[in-house]
Amino acid sequence: MNTATLLINFAYVISAGLFIFGLKMLSSPATARQGNLLSALGMLLAIVVTLFYSGLDYKWIVVGVIIGSVIGLVAAYKVQMTSMPEMVALFNGFGGIASLLLAWGEYHQHPELSVFIALVTFLSAFIGGITFSGSMVAFGKLAEKIPSKAIVFSGQHIVNGAILLIALASGVIFAINPESSYAIFLLIVMVSLLFGVTSVIPIGGADMPVVISLLNSYSGLAACAAGFVISNNILIVAGALVGASGIILTNIMCKAMNRSLANVLFSGFGATTQAAGSGKQEGEIRPATAEDVYYILEAADSVAIVPGYGLAVAQAQHVTQELGELLEENGSEVSYAIHPVAGRMPGHMNVLLAEANVSYDQLVEMDDINPRMDTVDVCVVIGANDVVNPAALNDESSPIYGMPIIETHRAKTVIVLKRSMNPGFAGIQNALFFNPNTRMYFGDAKASIQALVAEFKSD
Amino acid sequence: MNTATLLINFAYVISAGLFIFGLKMLSSPATARQGNLLSALGMLLAIVVTLFYSGLDYKWIVVGVIIGSVIGLVAAYKVQMTSMPEMVALFNGFGGIASLLLAWGEYHQHPELSVFIALVTFLSAFIGGITFSGSMVAFGKLAEKIPSKAIVFSGQHIVNGAILLIALASGVIFAINPESSYAIFLLIVMVSLLFGVTSVIPIGGADMPVVISLLNSYSGLAACAAGFVISNNILIVAGALVGASGIILTNIMCKAMNRSLANVLFSGFGATTQAAGSGKQEGEIRPATAEDVYYILEAADSVAIVPGYGLAVAQAQHVTQELGELLEENGSEVSYAIHPVAGRMPGHMNVLLAEANVSYDQLVEMDDINPRMDTVDVCVVIGANDVVNPAALNDESSPIYGMPIIETHRAKTVIVLKRSMNPGFAGIQNALFFNPNTRMYFGDAKASIQALVAEFKSD
Amino acid sequence: MEPVFLTFVFVLTIFLGFELISKVPSTLHTPLMSGANAISGITLIGSLASLKTGNPTVAIILGTLAVTFATINVVGGYAVTNRMLEMFKKKDDGGAK
């Protein structure tokens, strides 16, 4: 252990500290950005000091880093804010495959491993592989490159169980005798990639955020395992932080949907419920024109805007903000009621509205708006569906029964902006749309709101 | 590194987890006790697995453990709740000396140390020594075995600086050439013990809790250093937890007194202020008898009881609770206003009132009672002085100026229970006692309250 | 002894991670997710250190791929998180106007 190595590793301690401070500063919007920069600084420091290891093959390092940076930067600056979930899934998958490749490369060069090291090598490759292929499937579903519905077939759990069993058995064989198990290792790589696909395919698109968060946690754990392989603390610290973060977010999302993680992963949610909810069209709907809606809003003292996934699809955040300002000028009290799982990622709506410069104090959480819902004159539901579905409260047979919702049906008037009577991502009908005090304002959210804004301005 | 050692060290990981869980559970009164037991379990586990190291000299281990356990248990169960601060100081000192002895023993047997190990050996001995002698002085001051006032002499800071310099110089010499520096090591031990005394002696008794908390932090750091000496993670984890805890508590106390740590440690607070405040007797005082006080209380709708150090001295917590119940039966609304640094330790009053079964919801924090102080009919100040001294608000020359206080002087009537006109631990007069709406009810707090209780009962 | 040390680091960080993350408000959950994602590209460090001169061809290929993928994760992750958080900042100013 020479001095250079020692110094490099002490620098890693500082990197770890920067990651930790970065996460600490994420606890407030005011410091979050510096927090992220601090964390990036920690990463930069770790990268730079690592380059001081002797005997590195700089040629290939430069190639890899340049290609990676260009792709990463272009992707990061070209992505629409509405496509964040896909982007995170994609990046996440790349982190996973890197752990797999690292473990593979180490094993390729030093096949004579102790049982412990063989075990963590196996874990690094296996978890990394699942993370990669699972994330790719999640990406495909979210970007609608593959069908986003849950794809289920009978015996699925048995097949998945068998694959997992093969993987674990191969892991044991590999750990016992790594030196002569190159073929087994390749099998592990294949099986892990396969398992990532078969375990994510049966999960519906609506549940992808949970899956991504879980895979995020996995990619952290894969990095941890890689850290054990090469005895590197910084990999372990960073990986464990990510692992913890992913688990907590997964848990928060499951709670907000009132479902267990097992239910999300194994129930084929999107597939079965599509069928269950399809026949339930009851009552009459009351469509409204831009002019109708204008008169309703014009007379309202208090307006609550409830955004959902449709706002993101239509990219209507900016016009929504404009509408909000016009309503305020008109003397209404305007608030934005944010459901914790509206959209497709936790905090999704917050990001979009922040982008559109909606000020903080106007954002209201579900638990704060519900008690005073009776006093709200008009709820404007913009592309939200499941998160305002009263079936969650009163229909025990509904798949979303028990999920807390924003109780817009208790407001005096509800205006729903959506393009059709199609269901949301849970795939079920919404009785709210048939309520006597609900008006349906059909059309793309952005176009619809632009029409409203025009009405207010022409006035 | 044999398997036994490996297993022992893995067990330490579990111990560390138990310590952490234990501290987590201390964040709520409901789980605090189990938390402490969990932490103790972690310690027990660590001790038991350690006994599996081969080649231990069990004879002497048994001797040490038995003697230590007996002394520890007897002390723990005989101590009065009011003497907690002394007890903590004493135990704390013992932890410090153990770190010193451990480092010494290791060095005695293996004098050929690397620079790094020599450095941490020095730190372990030095911090351990300061912790021990400093804690003993703190114990002496609190138990009034030595004068509790700040003992200052001119040139004190220079003397202390010189001692510190000698210690650090010896440390450097020792680290460079530990093998032939046994004499230097002994010098370090001596100097550290001396430094503990000379640095705590000039601090007044009122500031001892801060000192104890700081020394608590030191004892943790000494254990950390010892952990580096013998490459033992569990010492580092436990020591660092204690180190962090001590620093945070110290900080909280300093903030509550509106003083910097440097001011606490170096200003000779208790000594100078005694002089400053002594001549300020102004106005007239209005003594009251038990009967007078009874009539005042009898007519009060709302009563706030403000306990202080005198409550602890008089052990009046139980009668206070009784008085509180009688007042409630009499139709008054009773609350206990707790100042964060009332008494001699953070949370001191909470412990005493908890002992006397005062229920939680009656305890009010300073920041909650002050805004509604004008509506309080009677404040009963039981053995509190500095924490209700209005000089902290309006006398810029006062040494306690700027410290937040419970503003009893704004209540309609104030009744002060104390034995004399003597100042509290800050050593300054209190204008509250001369206020027109203040009545002084002289006597030992316990006896005084018993008399009141008798009045209420005879009624 | 190394496995023990590494395990200690792992366990402590898990605890620390839980404490830190549970303080992040729901408003910031999307940036948290993508920021954490960027950190998970830490594998880059290991991949860099493993790309030594004189490695066999297979190891070079594996290593270069690992570096490339991990870099995408790191660079893309931090950049996209920064983009998001910038908006949060703008919003603060916007709120003040």
Added chain:
Amino acid sequence: MEPVFLTFVFVLTIFLGFELISKVPSTLHTPLMSGANAISGITLIGSLASLKTGNPTVAIILGTLAVTFATINVVGGYAVTNRMLEMFKKKDDGGAK
């Protein structure tokens, strides 16, 4: 490499300690102080491990003293903390009556 590992453990625990302790309410500060004090008796572990057969007399004396003092700290500290917290528990019941 050991110093690096130990430093990692130290730094992580300091961070973790700050997170954990800052959550303890002021009501429980006295028990926290004495509970933390008990934990600082952890030196006992090191003292036990150093008391080997065949040690020179001086080392035996130092070791036995270290064990004794550390045991007082551990046993006394936990016992006294438990005594205090027991009262807090009693109080809860008392509050309910």
